Amino acid sequence: MTKVAILGGSGYTALELMKIFLRHPEVQIEAITSRDKEFPHIADVHPSLAKRLDIRCEVFDARKLKDRGVDCVFGCLPHGASAESIKQILPLGMRVVDLSADYRLRSTAEFQKYYGEPHHDIANLADAVYGFPEVYGDKITAAKLIANPGCYPQTGIIGLLPLVAAKEVDLKNIIIDSKSGVSGAGRTPKLNTHFPECNENFSAYNVGKHRHTPEIEQTLGDVAGETVEVIFTPHLVPMDRGMLSTIYAVPKRSFTEPELYEMYRAYYASNPFVRIREALPTTKDVTFSNYLDIALRVVRGKIVILVCIDNLVRGASGVAVQNFNRMFGYVETTALI
Amino acid sequence: MTKVAILGGSGYTALELMKIFLRHPEVQIEAITSRDKEFPHIADVHPSLAKRLDIRCEVFDARKLKDRGVDCVFGCLPHGASAESIKQILPLGMRVVDLSADYRLRSTAEFQKYYGEPHHDIANLADAVYGFPEVYGDKITAAKLIANPGCYPQTGIIGLLPLVAAKEVDLKNIIIDSKSGVSGAGRTPKLNTHFPECNENFSAYNVGKHRHTPEIEQTLGDVAGETVEVIFTPHLVPMDRGMLSTIYAVPKRSFTEPELYEMYRAYYASNPFVRIREALPTTKDVTFSNYLDIALRVVRGKIVILVCIDNLVRGASGVAVQNFNRMFGYVETTALI
Amino acid sequence: MTKVAILGGSGYTALELMKIFLRHPEVQIEAITSRDKEFPHIADVHPSLAKRLDIRCEVFDARKLKDRGVDCVFGCLPHGASAESIKQILPLGMRVVDLSADYRLRSTAEFQKYYGEPHHDIANLADAVYGFPEVYGDKITAAKLIANPGCYPQTGIIGLLPLVAAKEVDLKNIIIDSKSGVSGAGRTPKLNTHFPECNENFSAYNVGKHRHTPEIEQTLGDVAGETVEVIFTPHLVPMDRGMLSTIYAVPKRSFTEPELYEMYRAYYASNPFVRIREALPTTKDVTFSNYLDIALRVVRGKIVILVCIDNLVRGASGVAVQNFNRMFGYVETTALI
Amino acid sequence: MTKVAILGGSGYTALELMKIFLRHPEVQIEAITSRDKEFPHIADVHPSLAKRLDIRCEVFDARKLKDRGVDCVFGCLPHGASAESIKQILPLGMRVVDLSADYRLRSTAEFQKYYGEPHHDIANLADAVYGFPEVYGDKITAAKLIANPGCYPQTGIIGLLPLVAAKEVDLKNIIIDSKSGVSGAGRTPKLNTHFPECNENFSAYNVGKHRHTPEIEQTLGDVAGETVEVIFTPHLVPMDRGMLSTIYAVPKRSFTEPELYEMYRAYYASNPFVRIREALPTTKDVTFSNYLDIALRVVRGKIVILVCIDNLVRGASGVAVQNFNRMFGYVETTALI
Structure with a gap:
């Protein structure tokens, strides 16, 4: 059993991740964070999850996630905000699949050109593996930080x-x-x-x-x-x-x-x-x-x-789970077929 | 030829009004107001009007509309904002067709109950005619202020x-x-x-x-x-x-x-x-x-x-023009069939 | 493990059934019948099933289904055609969940009135249980023939x-x-x-x-x-x-x-x-x-x-599987949550 | 005033033509033909035309159309069927705008290649003008037979x-x-x-x-x-x-x-x-x-x-009317702006 946390639970890729993980026999969703100060129940954010996932959103706290045994964190935040959180997660030894754009481009110049701002976490950029299984399969297995590809x-x-x-x-x-x-x-x-x-x-x-x-x-x-x-x-x-x-x-x-x-x-x-x-x-x-x-x-x-x-599936959350399955030794297709 | 002005040009009912008036042989759109401080060309607000209507949005000024010979003003503003403008228009002798909810209910108590705020223009409320031609046809013909019905x-x-x-x-x-x-x-x-x-x-x-x-x-x-x-x-x-x-x-x-x-x-x-x-x-x-x-x-x-x-047509701008046609003595179906 | 057959594989309820059964750990789809004389592969009928279900459609033959160990037959045929097949299935001891309207109404007069034709299988009508779990739960468990409700x-x-x-x-x-x-x-x-x-x-x-x-x-x-x-x-x-x-x-x-x-x-x-x-x-x-x-x-x-x-789910194929789960002793929510 | 007939009234391009012509001040829709043997009222075929166009569909008869003073015939039939009718219309001196593909390609070999059948009216093919105003404007004005372009x-x-x-x-x-x-x-x-x-x-x-x-x-x-x-x-x-x-x-x-x-x-x-x-x-x-x-x-x-x-407009019926306006000397934009 692997414990996961999802950062930024209100968007579509987060919802899709939760739906996939609800079918994954080896995964427990331990935490969902939100920047919404009212910390809503996830079923109030995504009514389709009523009776299916009984979790209240919480504020992001890397230390607490670590203490509760989270093994892998999925970043569903916008670029920039994502890197700010991931900076705090990696030193604690949790692995990360980041669905934002923050670690996809190796060139910080290209990042600056296309995103109009300086890169937020150059220190960890070199460790990021672009999560395209058909190209970087072996590197994914060993990665600490996956930059999940765009759709x-x-x-x-x-x-x-x-x-x-x-x-x-x-x-x-x-x-x-x-x-x-x-x-x-x-x-x-x-x-x-x-x-x-x-x-x-x-x-x-x-x-x-x-x-x-x-x-x-x-x-x-x-x-x-x-x-x-x-x-x-x-x-x-x-x-x-x-x-x-x-x-x-x-x-x-x-x-x-x-x-x-x-x-x-x-x-x-x-x-x-x-x-x-x-x-x-x-x-x-x-x-x-x-x-x-x-x-x-x-x-x-x-x-x-x-x-x-x-x-949303192969274009985002499905391939994220595919990468996760590789990282944690599960059959690549688990919860995806 | 009748000159009309449209208050609040960016919404769907305003666009529909313009399209209908572009087919009305006796109407000239003299002015379109907007609360957008950049006063955009109407074709930048509604690209479908490119090459069809060459007007730049302007700030609302009842006096100027009067001076330019506007005969009838169509209110396409939200309730509240609409009454604030109409208060200034009616004393100048221009007639009004208001597509907002401001003058639809004769009971100010009902207005308070359903809209959660006090009525904005009790003084003119008594003069308003609910613009449902099949019920209030004759009153519409003579009206100074039409409260155009909801859809x-x-x-x-x-x-x-x-x-x-x-x-x-x-x-x-x-x-x-x-x-x-x-x-x-x-x-x-x-x-x-x-x-x-x-x-x-x-x-x-x-x-x-x-x-x-x-x-x-x-x-x-x-x-x-x-x-x-x-x-x-x-x-x-x-x-x-x-x-x-x-x-x-x-x-x-x-x-x-x-x-x-x-x-x-x-x-x-x-x-x-x-x-x-x-x-x-x-x-x-x-x-x-x-x-x-x-x-x-x-x-x-x-x-x-x-x-x-x-x-948007009979539910808003079409019946508005139907009311207008009655008020200004045009055949009721002009520009509508 | 329970073997099921689906009659009339080309429609939407059949497709939905297959998708649900692909997730059911105790069910094997043994056969899919079609009135299409070319006996297409099911992935040619429903391309979304490519790589997921490797079955070629076959002609309906109750005897053969029995011989291959089919336990339960799902009827996804139009009314009339459905009863004609089910007549042949029941005597062989296979159980049936019929998604057509053939066995829903106990009154043959009502059937005649609403469907404009005489009932096709009065002999088995008395044995049919209307498959609404919240009303007929216990009867469903023991039923040989479920008349699955309309949406x-x-x-x-x-x-x-x-x-x-x-x-x-x-x-x-x-x-x-x-x-x-x-x-x-x-x-x-x-x-x-x-x-x-x-x-x-x-x-x-x-x-x-x-x-x-x-x-x-x-x-x-x-x-x-x-x-x-x-x-x-x-x-x-x-x-x-x-x-x-x-x-x-x-x-x-x-x-x-x-x-x-x-x-x-x-x-x-x-x-x-x-x-x-x-x-x-x-x-x-x-x-x-x-x-x-x-x-x-x-x-x-x-x-x-x-x-x-x-x-298509609770309105047809989902409740059909819910009924099936009850009939065959599986947890009612299997493959449905 | 120009009298037009529309062949094949049940399709979308025919409906669009009728709607445009209802706004054209110089056109009278004299006849609409249909292959439907019950000769329905056009408002039963296209309910949006109720109260707007009071015409019953009729069987195609080129002679009768001529006798009733039809000046221009619009072909909204499938290719092949269109040419069969147009063959009978042209000798009677009525002009034609054909919305089918029959006369678009000058090469009968290309027609055979792309449409899988021999050309249906080689005799009139040479007289056809491809109705693209920006390319063949002058030829359109004088044309007897316009091959209206595909969308x-x-x-x-x-x-x-x-x-x-x-x-x-x-x-x-x-x-x-x-x-x-x-x-x-x-x-x-x-x-x-x-x-x-x-x-x-x-x-x-x-x-x-x-x-x-x-x-x-x-x-x-x-x-x-x-x-x-x-x-x-x-x-x-x-x-x-x-x-x-x-x-x-x-x-x-x-x-x-x-x-x-x-x-x-x-x-x-x-x-x-x-x-x-x-x-x-x-x-x-x-x-x-x-x-x-x-x-x-x-x-x-x-x-x-x-x-x-x-x-349906510039891609079919709008450009057809644009061509028609050129052919009959009306302002090119009539009924189209």
């Missing part, structure tokens, strides 16, 4: 991994056109996610400057061993959850679709969550699950890759 | 009018179960209208204590000449616009459906917007229009009335 | 049970105004459930004559020991799943809200799925779960009861 | 026109990633547009082989004077209407965003419907209107163009 990078990286690893495509000429459900924008009400603005509407946002861009490039660069550049265009789909990325890559040699399928099937043969499919996947095929569905096409000599995930 | 009351009143006028139903035993699209909640982002909360969700709210209840009772009471009591239950439907009310009434004598239909068809024979239909109406039959669709059923001896409207 | 009746019955059992309300004066997500209409494409017709739309249907009416009256009548009459109005909400019923009842004596709450809390104290809540429930609080959330209000002396369920 | 091509062509005309981009390296509301799929119920399948879902379809591809290439090829090749990927968005295309082009020289904006503003300076915007457009900015909103970005040296339209 968009999950589709971009998983969709390109076999081709980039084999350097079969032009690494400076990749387009990732992504479409995400609205839960990806978090639980804080804003005008663009106000129902009558967002419903029956479709739009692109942050074209060419979304914060997930450097994560994708950093990870694909690690895989390729050289610089990778992507044009990344996120869009907002009027639906709760689900994400589809349409990826365009230029192969260095001619590819047929059967060749492509063979390559991807081989690459992901032992992966429990990747499903290579002939038919075009839809987001609904994967929502509320940790699967990543991929289809491949060759159009006018270029490669078109379609990848679907649930942005 | 829910439109369905409740229009659906019950023939039976209540004829006193054919138990006036103390009426249930109005209403369902509204989310635009009825306004344009200010809140948690319950945040897309991932509101989408794929259905709920009741303010059961038995919604502010539109006394409007319905006051108007039906006027028609009946005695007290009317309703149980009113509003619900939120995950769609932009449209409203359906399912009304249950207990007849004093036995009714057949053909009798009911005959009664309603006769009552609304000359009404240009009421459509009495055999088939059950859907909200989509009326959205983006000023029509009110009604179907009638007798179930186990009770009467079930179904009424659909668009909550 | 709407779940909300109507659970919402009224305490008051009807205590005969505290007028049994001839009950209104159930229900709102359901579209998956309740099944998986066969029709014009009224075609996306551009159904989306951004809200409507009532089958007012006063919906087929679930006699189920509600039969069960509440059993509880009361006398005839109960309801006015039942179903509506279609533009969302996938979830159901809310707003129930209006007239108490025989004066009730306060605290009294009501005390009554309901006592009645459902040991029920693992009923959640009595002060706050008004929303359908999203219960979707993808087997919970039934109830709130209670007193308005102008009448009782207003709000009940939410997921129409 | 997707509107966004692709308008978005690329200035750059392709100036040959500033690589004409063999264009990606059009398009997202459309579901009304674009027509009114015939199918599984993939069944509400519970389509809602809360997002998917690509016909990747690399959609029928609108050759239209785009043909028109851009005309503009460039040489072959243009595009990779076109359509996606389905869970909303009624609206379309956004994200277009990726590789410039032959370096471009800044201000240069791009200057180029597009100059090119479309006199166009009444194109709105060049700094902010990223959303589909809701243009739905229910004939506007085309465009924003431009330069990302890593490549050009990203975002174009929004309403797929």
Whole structure:
């Protein structure tokens, strides 16, 4: 039995974590922290948890978490706030899976550029492992601090991994056109996610400057061993959850679709969550699950890759538990299938 | 040509008014006020108006509106704020159609009870005419100040009018179960209208204590000449616009459906917007229009009335223009059909 | 370990059953039948099952199911077709949970009236137990044939049970105004459930004559020991799943809200799925779960009861598994919490 | 006054045409044909037209339409069926705007390739003018037969026109990633547009082989004077209407965003419907209107163009009326602004 704590219990990724852990036979949710001074019962924050999880939110206190035997802390706070807490947790020997962006980028310059502020915890940055199991699997097992990836990078990286690893495509000429459900924008009400603005509407946002861009490039660069550049265009789909990325890559040699399928099937043969499919996947095929569905096409000599995930499960809390399972020696798919 | 001004240009009813007036051959939108200190161009507030309406928002100044020849002012401000402005407008001789709740209830005690604050302009309250054309038609024509009705009351009143006028139903035993699209909640982002909360969700709210209840009772009471009591239950439907009310009434004598239909068809024979239909109406039959669709059923001896409207058109800005057309001598349907 | 077969694997209730059973530690899905002559793999019928359930659909053959050790058969066929199969299953000693309407009504006259055709299997009708655990719990445990209830009746019955059992309300004066997500209409494409017709739309249907009416009256009548009459109005909400019923009842004596709450809390104290809540429930609080959330209000002396369920889980496949768990001696909540 | 007839009145483009023409001061809808043998009243086919359009559908008879003085016939039939009717109309001297695909492609080989059948009316094909006002404006004015463009091509062509005309981009390296509301799929119920399948879902379809591809290439090829090749990927968005295309082009020289904006503003300076915007457009900015909103970005040296339209208005019936206005000498924007 492993005891976990969740920092920042009011958001969607925290809720998703709790739902997954309620099904995990080896995990006990020991504490949920909140910056809400009234310390509400978690069922008042997330009514769907009524009768399922009987915990009252508490103020964050790293020492107390340690004293109560917490083994692993999940950070569901905004970037910045997350690092401030994690600084206090790591010295006490608890391990951390951080769902914020604080430790994802190795370059503090890139962090400054994309997040508009200096990095909050350079001291621990070098120890952070980017929690993408298909790329950093072994490092994850041993990690003290996992920087859980953003939702968009999950589709971009998983969709390109076999081709980039084999350097079969032009690494400076990749387009990732992504479409995400609205839960990806978090639980804080804003005008663009106000129902009558967002419903029956479709739009692109942050074209060419979304914060997930450097994560994708950093990870694909690690895989390729050289610089990778992507044009990344996120869009907002009027639906709760689900994400589809349409990826365009230029192969260095001619590819047929059967060749492509063979390559991807081989690459992901032992992966429990990747499903290579002939038919075009839809987001609904994967929502509320940790699967990543991929289809491949060759159009006018270029490669078109379609990848679907649930942005809150594999895009956030599902992969967080996948990383956790690796870290604590559980079967990787526990509570996720 | 009549010059109009719109107070509070950033909300949904204001936008709807502008769209209707852009089609009105006899109206010029002279001014739009906003409490936004940056005085944005209206197309920056409502991008759909780009190239269609070239006006910059301005600060409210009753005197200036008068000097520029404004004939009629439409109030699209929250209650309270609305009365504060209207107090300054009426003495200058401009007529007003107020879409807020400030002048709807004749009883200041009821206002205090439902809105939790004292009335803001008792002096002008007596002059206000509730803008329900089917009930107060002649008074509307002559009115200086129209209290434009709430959205829910439109369905409740229009659906019950023939039976209540004829006193054919138990006036103390009426249930109005209403369902509204989310635009009825306004344009200010809140948690319950945040897309991932509101989408794929259905709920009741303010059961038995919604502010539109006394409007319905006051108007039906006027028609009946005695007290009317309703149980009113509003619900939120995950769609932009449209409203359906399912009304249950207990007849004093036995009714057949053909009798009911005959009664309603006769009552609304000359009404240009009421459509009495055999088939059950859907909200989509009326959205983006000023029509009110009604179907009638007798179930186990009770009467079930179904009424659909668009909550922003007939439920707010459409009936506002209908009232305006009556006040200024235009054909009632101008810009509305 | 119990072996189950599912008849009619292509619909939504079948899919939901499979997803629940994939989490049930004591159940093996042995067979899925389909009337599709191509006998597709179930993952081609429901892509979300890829990698999760490796079964090819087969033609229905009761004898073969028996020979392969099937203990319990779940009928997910349309009414009529369901009885034709079940007739062949029961004599072989397999137990049945039928999700169709075939065995729900004890009166064949009512069946004829509401379904427009004679009953298909009068011989087995007397053995059928209506699968509402809160009413027929003990009979369910011993049943050979469970008539799984319709979705709407779940909300109507659970919402009224305490008051009807205590005969505290007028049994001839009950209104159930229900709102359901579209998956309740099944998986066969029709014009009224075609996306551009159904989306951004809200409507009532089958007012006063919906087929679930006699189920509600039969069960509440059993509880009361006398005839109960309801006015039942179903509506279609533009969302996938979830159901809310707003129930209006007239108490025989004066009730306060605290009294009501005390009554309901006592009645459902040991029920693992009923959640009595002060706050008004929303359908999203219960979707993808087997919970039934109830709130209670007193308005102008009448009782207003709000009940939410997921129409596919507690409204169909969840309660089916609840019944199954009782029949086969498993903890009632297995795979459902 | 011009008399028009609409062939195939039951679909969405026909409904949209009727709504536009009800606002057109110089048009009378003389006839609506239907293949429905019961010749329903149009308000039974489209309930939103009740009280607005009092016409009963009739069987198609070209001679009768001519005798009743019809000047222009709008074809809203499926391809194939459309040509069969138009063959009979043209010899009688009535002009035609065909919203089907029958006359869009000059190459009968391409028609065969993409539509899987031989062309139905080669005789009239040479006379057809592709109804894209920004490209074929003068020819449209004189045309007897307009092949009204598909919805997707509107966004692709308008978005690329200035750059392709100036040959500033690589004409063999264009990606059009398009997202459309579901009304674009027509009114015939199918599984993939069944509400519970389509809602809360997002998917690509016909990747690399959609029928609108050759239209785009043909028109851009005309503009460039040489072959243009595009990779076109359509996606389905869970909303009624609206379309956004994200277009990726590789410039032959370096471009800044201000240069791009200057180029597009100059090119479309006199166009009444194109709105060049700094902010990223959303589909809701243009739905229910004939506007085309465009924003431009330069990302890593490549050009990203975002174009929004309403797929039923500018994507079909709006541009059809725009073409009609040109053909019959009305102001191009009549009934469209």
